[in-house]
Amino acid sequence: MKQQRLGAWIAFVVGTLYFIVPLIGTFEFSLRLKRGEYSFEAYRVVLTDPKFLASFGYSTLMALITIVIGIVLVVPTAYWIQLRLPKLRPLVEFITLLPLVMPAIIIVFGYLRLYNSSSLIPLTANARSTDLLLAFSYVTLALPYMYRAVETGMRAIDVRTLTEAGEILGASMVTILFKVIFPNVRVAILSGAFLTFATVIGEFTMASLLNRPAFGPYLQLIGANRAYEPSALAIIAFLVTWACMGLINVFGQARQPKRA
């Protein structure tokens, strides 16, 4: 028994070191911009760089748009599949998992072929429509996370009976969706939203190939030309991701379903 516990602790410590040592190394390196002393100079340089603010702002905005489109697309779909088309669930799950096994570069090349400026739907013809295409690309990329999170939330409640209870009380499907289903899968939607945010904020391939000023390409650019700032950016990106994960936990624990 004690040996088992010791083994578990060793595995835990080794795993933690494997994860944390490079991070500490990166953090330590990011503090060495000024020779002979530790400072947050690299962070100051990065955070005061107008390109950082612009690219981070752009990616944040894209993430929010992606979240909104994702919620509008995924929540009613997952709801309807749970309620009326349960037989389609395996097919939809397969489709939503495709972005995980298909490299982003293939997806974006597909989009470029379909929506280039000489196609029927020339989404790459100007910057705004390219932004829209990028948002759609992000929706595809984040689909596995958003769908999984929402679907798990839907499974945790008795969607069918709650819907029927709402209907018999005179409510329309839209009312039921907004007043009954949405509030009860709120935590799941938020989880999906934060995962989407974390995915979009550092995404490089799609933004780069669509030539949009996102945070991912900015990270790559800084990495190619500077020494200490990329480490500072890596730490900032980690903090953003961790903040998202922390928020998922905070909202998840805010109102756990309980039984009397």
Added chain:
Amino acid sequence: MPFLEISDVRKQFGPNVVVKGFDLAIEQGEFVSFLGPSGCGKTTVLRMVAGFENPTAGRILIDGKDVTTLRPNQRNVGMVFQAYALFPNMTVADNVAFGLKVAKRPAEEVKARVDEMLNMIKLPQLATRYPYQCSGGQQQRVALARALAHKPKVLLLDEPLSALDAKIRVSLREEIRALQRTLGITTIFVTHDQEEALSVSDRIVVMNEGKADQVGTPFEIYNNPATRFVANFVGTLSVLKGKVVDASSGKIQIGRHEIVASRRMFKGNPGDPCSVALRPEAAVLENGHDHAAAKPNGANGNGVLRNRIGGTVDDVHFLGSVVRIKVKVEDDAISLDTFNNPNTTPPQRGAPVTVSFTPADVLVLEGA
């Protein structure tokens, strides 16, 4: 004109015919139970009345209006579900108010009605609690209040007591019945529990394989079952195999015993196989084999003719106020109930006994 009319309703799921030509007329204020085993179609009929399923054929009329194709939210019916189905994100008061708010009733009216409904179910103190903070019985009461708050024309109860423990089931079914009587609301109650159905209903519809086998008052259903299925399903029944001796005088041979049945005329030629059934409360236990009385129509001291059959005690079940004794009679068995008497020891297994019953207690079932 009936308040709720279900005319020749059929329901088919793919090749499966779940409801086969179901007819029922329910008067205003009546409490009707659908009783039957799992898969008999009782819930499907209820769901068609609610509007959750569309009938493959037939019509449903509520208060003279054809609602067959209407959506559930257009029918003005209330429903209580087995799994409570309270909205977890809303307080008890908000749950009760939901139907009224959807109907866009004025806020003062909503508040007054919610207070009235919570007082009616005797749970005004739970108004601000969430469903997960209430017990199962409390949740089901709230579900009942929610179903009644918007004053529906018909109340549908889909096995509302199934998820509750035995004691609460009994008290809640009495409360439901009392409320239904007070409000005078037409009610359909789906259950597979015969005791529930017998105790609260004005009428019972016993369903079997998508059809109504018998519709009648609890008294009729229990005492005069129309079919073998109803006889078997409602109450406990001991079935004995026999042969017709003389149909005109009701004589039947059960093994080496000859008994008389006087309750219902039956057909058959001498020697034809038949089955007879006895309710546990109809049979009386007498100690020892009374060979002299083990003959047809032995008369007791009061001059009432009684059938007597000898057997041995096979099993004794102590059920609290009642002791159920199973007596082996040749290849069959008779179950009989006696009241528990603390001063009398129940018979031992293997003890020879005589079971007696009147000719009127014998139910002759169709077919062998």
